[in-house]
Amino acid sequence: MLSSDADSVYWMSRYLERAGNIARFLDVNWHLTLDVPGEYTEQWKPLVITTGDQNDFKARYAEENEENVIYFLTADPNNPNSILSCLRMARQNAIRIRDIIPTEMWESLNILYHYVQDGCKRPKSILSDPNVFCSEVKWRNLTIGGIAAEIMANDESWRFFSMGKLLERADKTSRILDVKYYMLLPSLSHVGTTLDTVQWAALLKAVSGFQAFRHTYGRIVPELVAEFMILDHDFPRSILYCLTEAQHCLHDITGTRIGYFTNPAELQMGQICAGLSYHTIEEIFEQGLHEFIDDLQIRINVLGKAVFDTFFSRVPAIEQTQDN
Amino acid sequence: MDSVLNFDSYDTGPFYDEMFLGPGKPRPGTRLLMEKLRSLSQHELFARQAAAEKAFFDMGITFAVYGDEQGTEKIFPFDIVPRIIESNEWKMLEKGLKQRIFALNLFLNDIYHDQKIIKDKVVPKDIVETSAGYFPECHGLNPPLGVWSHITGTDLVRDEHGAFYVLEDNLRSPSGVSYVLANRQILKRTFPLAFSASRVRSVDNYPSMLLDMLYSIAPSTPNKPNVVLLTPGVFNSAYYEHSFLAQQTGITLVEGADLVVHEGYVHMRTTRGLFRVDVIYRRIGEDFLDPKVFRKDSLLGVPGIMEIYRQGRIALANAPGTGVADDKAVYSYVPSIIKYYLDEDPIIPNIPTYICREKDHLDHVLKNLDKLVVKAANESGGYGMLVGPASTKKERDEFAEKIRSDPRNYIAQPTIALSRCPVIVDDHFEGRHVDFRPYILYGQDIQVIPGGLTRVALKKGSLVVNSSQGGGSKDTWVLYE
Structure with a gap:
């Protein structure tokens, strides 16, 4: 397929x-605040850290309260990672490949x-009930994921679609875990209390993993939550699952056997996996844990750059003419 | 009870009405549709119009409202009452269009080779050579099958007596066919019963016909030809059509930057390296096609592609240089062109045209500006045009000045009282002027898609149907015998 389409x-x-x-995770957090008595603005700060945009937020907002954080993450056109901005970018890309996607x-x-x-033209409506919007x-x-699974041919474009989704998901799961794990751990006074369990459950719900965790592990124990989110073999949002599947997509695209590499993307992917x-x-x-996740995120970024150099960059392709 | 939108007060006026023979008397082919429209309550009809508009919106067949920072998008205006063409009329049109396209291709081939038609003094040399669509760089080119204009969208109009005329030949890269297909898809949902009972000819085969045509012009290759559609990009006003046609035919949609000339062939840049391209359906003007040959500043094209084309290693549809045949001054010679190459009279006549470069024509035009439609010979889209009867004295004076300073660039025609179709206006029907653009494909043979784009001037009394000037569209039903 065209490099630009990929x-x-x-x-x-x-x-x-x-x-x-x-x-x-915005929806889960909002639900959580409903259970937590009184003013609990601390609850909203980690969300901004999770997206990695705390500097941008601090530069433009005075307080990390519910209203500001929800607006920042949903409707703020100046936040490149708000839901509005993400969908605008997703759609701009989709317009370019409207001829090949279903x-x-x-x-x-x-x-x-x-x-x-x-x-987003009426942000008050989102603030008053983020649940409907989220x-x-x-x-x-999920519908779009279903369309990808049910209608798209499992060809190269589907593999790039899947690989993008999986790498993004691995990155986000790692960020959510990184931020929340340390928010929750020090509250020793809460250990074993209802609030504690509710908060850990919320972390699992933020990656839609609560039910799967219950089935596999039963009782909620912090170390097991971390194990589940990083290393679980079956849960489709665990970091290992996402990266292993992404590696399969990558090797299906190139035809190289797993265990070997022929380009920078395979090299980086192999090292991470x-x-x-x-x-x-x-x-x-x-x-x-924090050092581990920090290192992982750096590696995922390096991998992203290697994917660009290997497949999307239009420049080096000229050396490898292929007859058709 | 809900009120019904009826035609009791519908006034056909002094025009040819596409739906009515006279007040309250539908034409034979429109009877079933009329019955359907009469059976619908006003509420239901409006609901169907709204559903059709929502479908266009959801499908993303929209344009961005200029200067709106919130990124508001709108659909192209669309009226759900279709325009109907009966089979006997269609047969005549089909024959006439084939005749015209056949002759114009012979003309193009002659102009870029021996120029016999100029030597025989049928078409003046300077008319050809001063046309903005004439490219001396195209001399001696031999496009596959000898065909230059593979895709044509000819604009037709009807006068108050119902006679068809050719208004314009569009042989460069006519747009609009995606709307023919989208309008049909929506209208089938809007009036399913009336549609099936009316026995309407299908237009859905167009993408297959287009693909066959593109395959038919491919240079010989051991494999399935690799066909691409070259678009100027997402900001082009016809981009939706480009992506739609690529999607429907399965050909690859590319921009100039995706293509490169390498080792004597055109290639596209893929995730696995370079891949040879055999046929390009180009939707960029030839002046942008190759900065080595045409406009040096073009970033949309592919440097070196013309040399590959000259060597016959890539096919282009349409061939470069076709614009000379749809120049509005050359237009006035088309009846002579048909006579010269085919020894036939044109089946669909031209509108009588005054060419301002001729002194006596110029004098007549300047004296009768209030009665004529004046057009710039090298513009399209309803720009650079004066509709005399609707103009002010000031506009006419300004236009007269333009014509005097560059007579070659202007032609004039009598104002045709275009035929009308009913459209929904608030809570009733009113007649609005329409034109018609059928699409013709030319590969191994010439095929006309049984349908086309009916454009409608939605402003009351307006004769300008272009979408850039407040025009909308309708589905067009060509009926079986």
Whole structure:
């Protein structure tokens, strides 16, 4: 496929996934505040840290309260990672590949974009009930995922779509875990209390993993939550699961056997997956969870750049003429 | 009870009405549709119009409102009452269009080779050579199958007696066919029963016909030809159409930057390296096609592509240089062109045209500006045009000045009282002027898609149907015998 089309499919997918993730953890957090008595503004600060935009936020907003954080994450056109901005970018990419993605996918994305754009013209309606807004973003996103699974041919464009989605998801799961784990741990006075359990459950719900965790582990124990979110083999939003699947997509695109590399993307991907696959959670804690995740995020960024150099950059392609 | 939108007060006026023979008397082919419209309550009709508009919006068949920072988008105006063409009329049009396209292709081939028609003094040399669509760089080109204009969208109008005329030949890269298909898709949902009972010919085969035509002009290749559609990009006003046609035919939508000339062939840049391209359906003007040959400042094209084309290693549809045949001054010679190459009279006549470069024509035009429509020979889209009867004295004076300073660039025609179709206006029907653009494909043979784009001037009394000037569109039903 065209390098430029692969680029657009990949980024459309990443931006969609990013919008869905923001909607998911924003919604969970809002529900959580309903359970927490009194003023609890501390609850909103980690959300901004999770998206990695705390500097931008601090420069433009005075206080990390509910109203500001929700506006910043949903409707703020100047925040490149707000739901509005993500969907705008997803749609701009989709327009470029409207000829190759299923019509149903384009229409769903288009309808979602117009829904979000309309909602963001009246931010008060989002603030008064973020759940309605976030649910629509979440459900439409799931619909688009369903269309990808049910209608798209499992060809190169589908693999770039999947790879973009999986890399974005691995990154977001790692950020949510990183930020929330340390917010929750020090509250020793809460250990074993109802509030404590509710908060850990909320962390799992933010990655739609609460039910799956219950089935696998039963009781909520912080170390097990971390293990589940990083290393679980079956949960589709665990970091290891996402990266392993992304590696399959990558090698399906190139035709190289897993275990070998022929380009920078495969090299970076192989290093990340090998590091994750053959580690226990105990070893990760020994290294330090935060240090581990920090390192992982840097590696995912390097991988993103390698994917660009390998497939999307139009410049070096000229050396490898291929007859048709 | 809900009120019904009826035609009791519908006034056909002094015009040919596409739907009515006279007040209250529908034409035979429109009877079933009329019955359907009469059976619908006002509420239901409005609901169907709204559903059709929502479908266009959701499908993203929209344009961005200029200067709106919130990114508001609008659909192109669309009226759900279709325009109907009966089979006997269609047969005549089909024959006439084939005749015209056949002759114009012979003309193009002659102009870029021996110029016999100029030597025989049928078309003046300077008319050809001063046309903005004439490119000397195209001399000696031999497009596959000898066809230059593979895709044509000819504009037709009807006068108050119902006679069809050719208004304009569009042989460069006519747009609008995606709306023919989208309008049809929506209208089938809007009036399913009336549609099936009326026995309407299908237009859905257009993408297959287009693909066959594009394959038919491919240079020989051991594999399936690789066909691409070259677009100027997402900001082009016809971008939706480009992506729609690529999607429907499965060909790859590319921009100039996706293509490169390498080792004697045109290639596209893929995730696995360069991949050879055999056929380009180009939707960029030839002046932008190759900065080495045409406009040096073009960033939309592919440097070096013309040399590959000259060597026959890539096919282009339409061929570069076709614009000379749809120049509005050359237009006035088309009846002679048909006579010269085919020894036939034109089946669909031209509108009588005054060419301002001829002294006696110029004098007549300047004296009768209030009665004529004056057009710039090299413009389209309803720009650079004066509709005499609707103009002010000041506008006429300004236009007279323009004509005097560059007579070659202007032609004038009598104002045709275009035929009308009913459209929904608030709570009733009113007649509005329409034109018609059928689409013609030319590969192994010439095919006319049984349908086309009916454009309608939605402003009361207006004769300008272009979407840039307040025009909308309608579905067009060509009926079986």
